[in-house]
Amino acid sequence: MREALAEAAFQLFLERGFERTTVDDIVARAGVGRRSFFRYFPSKEDAVFPDHERCLADMTALLERGDDPDPVGAVCDAARLVMRMYAANPEFSVQRYGLTQEVPGLRTYELSVVRRYEGTLAGYLRRRWAKAPDGGLRADVVAAAVVAAHNNALRSWLRSGGEGDAEAAVDHALGLVRGVWGEPDGPGGGEPAAEHVGAAEREKAPFTLRGGDPDVDPEGDVIVMVASRKAPLWRVVQSVEAAMAAG
Amino acid sequence: MREALAEAAFQLFLERGFERTTVDDIVARAGVGRRSFFRYFPSKEDAVFPDHERCLADMTALLERGDDPDPVGAVCDAARLVMRMYAANPEFSVQRYGLTQEVPGLRTYELSVVRRYEGTLAGYLRRRWAKAPDGGLRADVVAAAVVAAHNNALRSWLRSGGEGDAEAAVDHALGLVRGVWGEPDGPGGGEPAAEHVGAAEREKAPFTLRGGDPDVDPEGDVIVMVASRKAPLWRVVQSVEAAMAAG
Numbered sequence: 001m002r003e004a005l006a007e008a009a010f011q012l013f014l015e016r017g018f019e020r021t022t023v024d025d026i027v028a029r030a031g032v033g034r035r036s037f038f039r040y041f042p043s044k045e046d047a048v049f050p051d052h053e054r055c056l057a058d059m060t061a062l063l064e065r066g067d068d069p070d071p072v073g074a075v076c077d078a079a080r081l082v083m084r085m086y087a088a089n090p091e092f093s094v095q096r097y098g099l100t101q102e103v104p105g106l107r108t109y110e111l112s113v114v115r116r117y118e119g120t121l122a123g124y125l126r127r128r129w130a131k132a133p134d135g136g137l138r139a140d141v142v143a144a145a146v147v148a149a150h151n152n153a154l155r156s157w158l159r160s161g162g163e164g165d166a167e168a169a170v171d172h173a174l175g176l177v178r179g180v181w182g183e184p185d186g187p188g189g190g191e192p193a194a195e196h197v198g199a200a201e202r203e204k205a206p207f208t209l210r211g212g213d214p215d216v217d218p219e220g221d222v223i224v225m226v227a228s229r230k231a232p233l234w235r236v237v238q239s240v241e242a243a244m245a246a247g
Numbered sequence: 248m249r250e251a252l253a254e255a256a257f258q259l260f261l262e263r264g265f266e267r268t269t270v271d272d273i274v275a276r277a278g279v280g281r282r283s284f285f286r287y288f289p290s291k292e293d294a295v296f297p298d299h300e301r302c303l304a305d306m307t308a309l310l311e312r313g314d315d316p317d318p319v320g321a322v323c324d325a326a327r328l329v330m331r332m333y334a335a336n337p338e339f340s341v342q343r344y345g346l347t348q349e350v351p352g353l354r355t356y357e358l359s360v361v362r363r364y365e366g367t368l369a370g371y372l373r374r375r376w377a378k379a380p381d382g383g384l385r386a387d388v389v390a391a392a393v394v395a396a397h398n399n400a401l402r403s404w405l406r407s408g409g410e411g412d413a414e415a416a417v418d419h420a421l422g423l424v425r426g427v428w429g430e431p432d433g434p435g436g437g438e439p440a441a442e443h444v445g446a447a448e449r450e451k452a453p454f455t456l457r458g459g460d461p462d463v464d465p466e467g468d469v470i471v472m473v474a475s476r477k478a479p480l481w482r483v484v485q486s487v488e489a490a491m492a493a494g
Contacts (some may be wrong), residue, residue, distance in 0.1 A: 042263045137396065143395070149388050173384055176384060176385065
């Protein structure tokens with residue numbers, strides 16, 4: 001019933017426009033009563049995005065599952081759920097993107113949803129970093145960075161008409177955040193960032209790196225880095241991250 | 248006239264609540280005609296935030312002023328304009344914060360405004376990094392991080408009832424972003440971040456740093472860093488930043 005309503009609503013929005021479609025039109029098309037609509041959707045806007053509530057619940061469940069040693073990696077994994085939801089139905093996602101661009105009310109609705117995802121990620125990081133200096137500040141900043149990276153990849157994919165590998169695009173984007181903010185000891189941490197660094201190094205390497213100096217630490221748990229003071233910090237950071245990840 | 252309308256509106260919102268105040272109430276209190284209200288404010292919501300349009304224009308003008316060698320520093324300076332606007336009138340800002348917490352429509356309005364600030368900062372960074380690899384992605388991520396850091400400081404200040412040094416709080420918050428994403432050669436870059444690093448080092452220093460190694464570079468433009476692979480990346484980054492800034 002819920003799916004039938006969402007489908008009827010979406011078809012009507014595409015045919016007549018969002019503003020000119022009423023809830024009565026939707027229930028007539030779906031062949032159900034008016035109260036059924038409001039049982040499933042608080043508003044017309046909600047029917048355009050029928051899967052965000054479930055995705056938010058999945059995200060919360062994923063984050064509550066355990067104390068991932070790499071909290072930034074955990075929020076990146078949580079953000080990937082959103083891309084996966086969009087990528088599961090490319091045609092619908094791309095059509096909806098077009099609709100959202102045309103209807104200011106839907107853009108506002110989407111902003112609120114994005115804010116809820118961001119709040120979920122930030123809340124998790126705040127708990128994980130409750131005792132860290134500036135933990136709350138870092139939580140807000142990292143959550144915003146993760147959401148911005150994810151949305152950059154998502155928008156590119158939507159604008160391309162849903163072509164290309166959505167998961168790879170979001171991995172690449174999240175790698176940029178993870179390379180800067182992630183914990184290098186986390187499981188799987190640093191892989192996408194290492195790719196980035198490779199690219200940066202091929203282009204112009206303003207620094208040199210040596211892994212595990214045996215004079216300093218016989219177990220090779222130390223990295224020594226020589227960097228030009230003129231190098232952009234983000235490049236140095238990416239290389240440090242790559243060196244730390246390449247254990 | 249515009250100020251009188253905003254003032255009348257705000258007093259009524261505090262007295263009767265936002266939803267129960269009509270535009271007719273506002274114009275009656277201000278002693279003007281109904282059309283005057285809509286000449287200045289597209290909606291009731293806009294009257295609650297009468298200064299954002301001017302602040303957005305100031306931000307755009309500041310960013311258009313020139314090619315700051317440190318684009319991240321430039322967007323941090325631009326973000327400071329928002330805090331300055333709030334701090335110019337603490338009592339009003341704190342009362343409005345309370346009102347916004349109670350009225351969902353005002354929170355949604357505020358989200359849209361924040362999105363416009365973020366878009367302004369991201370647009371500037373996109374232009375500056377048009378030729379950089381992943382320039383658009385980095386622009387979105389850094390703009391989001393700057394806005395999140397700014398808003399973290401702003402919210403803390405508002406929740407404290409407008410006590411304390413708003414500018415210092417926002418400098419501290421932006422220092423975290425700048426320490427990670429800023430260009431170390433930019434004018435004034437790294438100062439707030441250096442403060443951070445000091446704090447991190449006092450607590451627990453998982454690495455050692457030496458500035459300007461004369462064996463490697465006679466002009467001291469090189470830094471050499473030895474870091475434990477187990478150190479959290481963000482601490483290493485803060486130290487690299489401090490070393491690079493301490494020229």
